[in-house]
Amino acid sequence: MKPLPQRVFLTGASSGIGRALARAYAAPGVHLGLVARRQEELEATAAGCRTHGAEIWLRSADVTDAAAINAAAADYLAWAGGVDLVIANAGGGEKETLIDADLLDRTLRLNVTGVARTFAPFLPALQPGAQLAAVASLAGYRGLPYSASYSAAKAALITYAEALRVGLRARGIRVATICPGYVRTPLTAGNPYMPWVLEADEAARVIRRGLAQGRSRIAFPWQLALLVRTLRLLPDAAYDRAVGMFVRRRHDAGTG
Numbered sequence: 001m002k003p004l005p006q007r008v009f010l011t012g013a014s015s016g017i018g019r020a021l022a023r024a025y026a027a028p029g030v031h032l033g034l035v036a037r038r039q040e041e042l043e044a045t046a047a048g049c050r051t052h053g054a055e056i057w058l059r060s061a062d063v064t065d066a067a068a069i070n071a072a073a074a075d076y077l078a079w080a081g082g083v084d085l086v087i088a089n090a091g092g093g094e095k096e097t098l099i100d101a102d103l104l105d106r107t108l109r110l111n112v113t114g115v116a117r118t119f120a121p122f123l124p125a126l127q128p129g130a131q132l133a134a135v136a137s138l139a140g141y142r143g144l145p146y147s148a149s150y151s152a153a154k155a156a157l158i159t160y161a162e163a164l165r166v167g168l169r170a171r172g173i174r175v176a177t178i179c180p181g182y183v184r185t186p187l188t189a190g191n192p193y194m195p196w197v198l199e200a201d202e203a204a205r206v207i208r209r210g211l212a213q214g215r216s217r218i219a220f221p222w223q224l225a226l227l228v229r230t231l232r233l234l235p236d237a238a239y240d241r242a243v244g245m246f247v248r249r250r251h252d253a254g255t256g
């Protein structure tokens with residue numbers, strides 16, 4: 001098990017899993033860099049982390065804005081003197097009906113290009129042993145109806161991060177893909193059917209442990225991860241029937 005990283009840069013730190021991750025890494029001597037768009041919510045995350053003794057740097061920035069994220073990375077590196085772990089966690093999706101090309105475009109820019117924009121400015125500064133972590137989703141394992149853009153974006157991210165992992169291996173830089181199942185956060189508020197749902201703090205602990213173990217894929221909870229891996233093996237006709245049943249259960253639970 002690696003010791004906990006001392007210089008951690010984290011996007012999407014104003015809410016949900018990102019806020020819980022910030023708390024999970026906050027400790028005396030740790031230099032935490034926190035990014036999201038909402039300054040007040042970032043300040044609230046920072047206040048909680050300072051009570052654990054962490055040094056905090058924060059910046060309101062949009063991960064889809066190259067200039068803003070480049071400037072944030074440069075300022076964080078100057079402040080912290082380097083980086084040990086970059087977690088590209090900012091992401092999400094919107095309710096959708098089939099087919100919405102603009103939503104697909106927005107969702108890809110946030111969940112895929114936004115991750116690349118977060119990692120890119122750190123690349124020259126990464127030393128052997130450093131880690132990049134991309135927060136994808138178990139929703140990226142197969143196409144989900146009514147979340148088509150989100151599941152497509154997370155599928156793209158899983159493949160993108162895998163390619164980076166292999167490409168950066170020779171430099172001693174590890175790339176982890178994080179695939180949570182359902183986690184109770186503002187993103188999932190109002191979703192009444194969330195099998196094996198986790199609280200954000202539990203999810204953050206699982207992620208921190210998996211990164212410390214140097215795992216390349218952190219897919220959890222194991223029950224849902226096993227289910228989606230099994231769904232991947234199904235031929236299309238069987239997958240369509242199985243997911244059709246799931247959609248009907250969600251519909252019966254009131255989400256449509």
Ligand SMILES: NC(=O)c1ccc[n+]([C@@H]2O[C@H](COP(=O)([O-])OP(=O)(O)OC[C@H]3O[C@@H](n4cnc5c(N)ncnc54)[C@H](OP(=O)(O)O)[C@@H]3O)[C@@H](O)[C@H]2O)c1
Pocket residue numbers: 011012013014015016017018035036037038039041061062063064089090091092093110135136137138179180181182183184185186187188
């Ligand atoms: N909750 C789940 O069940 C679940 C499951 C699988 C994967 N995930 C993934 O986990 C990650 C965190 O999700 P969450 O559930 O914690 O959702 P959340 O509570 O909605 O948090 C999303 C975070 O991303 C930030 N963000 C969104 N767009 C941004 C942008 N353009 N630039 C900078 N920051 C941005 C938000 O901050 P601002 O609005 O302040 O910018 C917020 O801090 C996402 O990548 C999500 O896809 C979540």
